Amino acid sequence: MSEQAGEASLSKVFRRSDRNQHKSISAPQKGSWTSFLKSLAGFTGDLSSLTAPPFILSPTSLTEFPAYWCERPELFAQIADGKTEEARALAVLRWFISTLKGQYTSRNESMGSEKKPLNPVLGELFYGHWPEKKERGGKTTLVVEQVSHHPPITAYHIANDAKGVVLNGHNAQKTSFSGGSIIVKQVGHAILTVTLPSGGKEEYLITLPRLRIDGLWYGSPYIELADTSYIQGSNGWVSAIEYKGKGYFSGASHSFKATVSHPTRSSERIIQGTWHTTSTDKSTGATFHDVTTPKEEVTVTPVEEQGEWESRRMWYGVAKGIREGDFETAAKEKSRIENEQRQRRRDEAGAGTTWALKHFEHILNDPTYERLADLFSANPATEDAYIYLSNGPSM
Numbered sequence: 001m002s003e004q005a006g007e008a009s010l011s012k013v014f015r016r017s018d019r020n021q022h023k024s025i026s027a028p029q030k031g032s033w034t035s036f037l038k039s040l041a042g043f044t045g046d047l048s049s050l051t052a053p054p055f056i057l058s059p060t061s062l063t064e065f066p067a068y069w070c071e072r073p074e075l076f077a078q079i080a081d082g083k084t085e086e087a088r089a090l091a092v093l094r095w096f097i098s099t100l101k102g103q104y105t106s107r108n109e110s111m112g113s114e115k116k117p118l119n120p121v122l123g124e125l126f127y128g129h130w131p132e133k134k135e136r137g138g139k140t141t142l143v144v145e146q147v148s149h150h151p152p153i154t155a156y157h158i159a160n161d162a163k164g165v166v167l168n169g170h171n172a173q174k175t176s177f178s179g180g181s182i183i184v185k186q187v188g189h190a191i192l193t194v195t196l197p198s199g200g201k202e203e204y205l206i207t208l209p210r211l212r213i214d215g216l217w218y219g220s221p222y223i224e225l226a227d228t229s230y231i232q233g234s235n236g237w238v239s240a241i242e243y244k245g246k247g248y249f250s251g252a253s254h255s256f257k258a259t260v261s262h263p264t265r266s267s268e269r270i271i272q273g274t275w276h277t278t279s280t281d282k283s284t285g286a287t288f289h290d291v292t293t294p295k296e297e298v299t300v301t302p303v304e305e306q307g308e309w310e311s312r313r314m315w316y317g318v319a320k321g322i323r324e325g326d327f328e329t330a331a332k333e334k335s336r337i338e339n340e341q342r343q344r345r346r347d348e349a350g351a352g353t354t355w356a357l358k359h360f361e362h363i364l365n366d367p368t369y370e371r372l373a374d375l376f377s378a379n380p381a382t383e384d385a386y387i388y389l390s391n392g393p394s395m
C-alpha cells in the first residue's frame with residue numbers, strides 16, 4: 001500500500017468515532033501520531049507496552065490513580081451516617097458517581113487531553129492521605145501497591161477509620177480496538193465495607209465501567225463510559241448504572257441512569273444526569289450529586305522524603321523530563337528503571353525466589369466477591385482479590 005493510500009484508509013478507521021472533536025494536533029507531531037495510530041489499529045492486549053509519541057505521555061504513574069476514589073472525602077465519610085440500609089446504599093452510589101469526573105475527565109482538564117500514564121513497576125508504592133476535618137470524622141488514608149507487572153495490576157486500600165468506612169480493590173485493563181476507538185475493559189473490583197455504630201457490617205461490591213477512548217484521530221484522546229456497572233450491597237440493595245454518551249438519554253456526553261432497587265421493594269428509584277456535572281433523583285426531583293464544586297487532591301509526602309519504591313521518587317527523572325519537554329532525559333531515565341527491573345527479575349529467577357508483596361496478600365477466589373456477585377448473577381462468578389495486610393505507614 002502506498003503511503004497516501006495507507007493514510008486515507010487510516011482516516012476512515014479513526015474518524016468514525018470522532019463526532020464531537022474540534023481540536024487538532026500540530027503539524028510537527030502529526031507524523032509520530034500517525035505511526036502510533038497505525039500500531040494501534042489491530043492491536044489487542046496490554047496498551048502499556050505500546051510506544052507512544054512524547055506529547056501524549058503523562059508524568060503520572062497509574063499507581064496514583066486510586067486516589068481518584070477519595071477526592072471528596074466528605075462523601076466517603078457520609079456513607080457511615082446513613083440511618084437506614086436504603087440511605088447508605090444511596091450514599092454509596094452518590095460517592096461513587098461523584099468520583100467519575102476525577103477518574104475519567106481530570107487529565108483532559110489538567111493536561112489538555114487523556115494521556116498515556118507511566119506503567120508502574122512491580123512493587124511500586126503510592127501513599128497519601130486527606131487530613132482530618134470535622135465533617136469527615138477523621139483523616140482518610142490511601143495505600144497503593146503495584147502487585148503485578150505482566151499484566152499490570154494495581155491494588156489499593158482507602159480507609160476512614162474514625163467513620164468505619166473502608167474501600168479495598170484492584171485494577172487491571174484489557175484493551176482492544178474497535179470502530180476507531182480504544183475499548184478498555186476494566187478487570188477487577190472494589191469492596192466497600194461500612195462498620196456500623198451497632199458493630200454490624202455492611203459490604204458493597206463495586207464493579208467498574210467499560211471505557212471507550214475517542215478523539216484518537218485528532219490526537220486529543222478523551223474517555224466516554226459505556227455499558228453498565230453495578231454496586232451490590234450485602235443488605236440486598238443494588239444500583240445498576242447505565243452509561244451513555246452523546247445522543248442517548250439526554251443527548252449529552254457523560255450521561256448515566258442509575259436504577260436503585262431491592263428485591264423486597266416493588267418500586268425502584270431512578271437517578272439521571274451527567275456524571276461530570278449533576279444528577280437528579282427522579283422520584284423526588286432533588287439534586288442527587290453535584291461535582292461542580294472543587295475537589296480535594298490527596299496529600300503526599302514531599303519527594304525528597306519518600307522511600308525509593310514510592311512512585312513520585314521512583315519516576316522523578318522521567319516525570320521531570322516529560323514536564324520540561326526534555327524527552328531524551330525522560331527516555332534515558334525510563335530505560336534505567338526498566339533495566340533495573342529486568343535485572344531484578346533475572347536475579348530472582350537465578351535464586352529461585354519471587355518478588356514478595358509488601359501490603360497485600362493475593363487470594364484466588366474472593367469469598368466476599370462470590371457472595372455478593374451471586375446476588376445479581378454477576379459475570380464472572382469469581383475473581384481474585386488482594387487482601388490488605390494492615391501494615392501501611394503512619395500518615
Ligand SMILES: CC(C)CCC[C@@H](C)[C@H]1CC[C@H]2[C@@H]3CC=C4C[C@@H](O)CC[C@]4(C)[C@H]3CC[C@]12C
Nearest residue numbers: 047048065103104114115116117171173184221
Ligand atoms: C491515550 C492513549 C493514546 C493511550 C492509552 C493509555 C491507556 C493505557 C490509559 C488511558 C486512560 C487510562 C484509564 C483512565 C482511568 C482509569 C480509572 C482508574 O480508576 C483505574 C485506571 C484507569 C482505568 C486508566 C487505565 C489506563 C488508561 C486506559
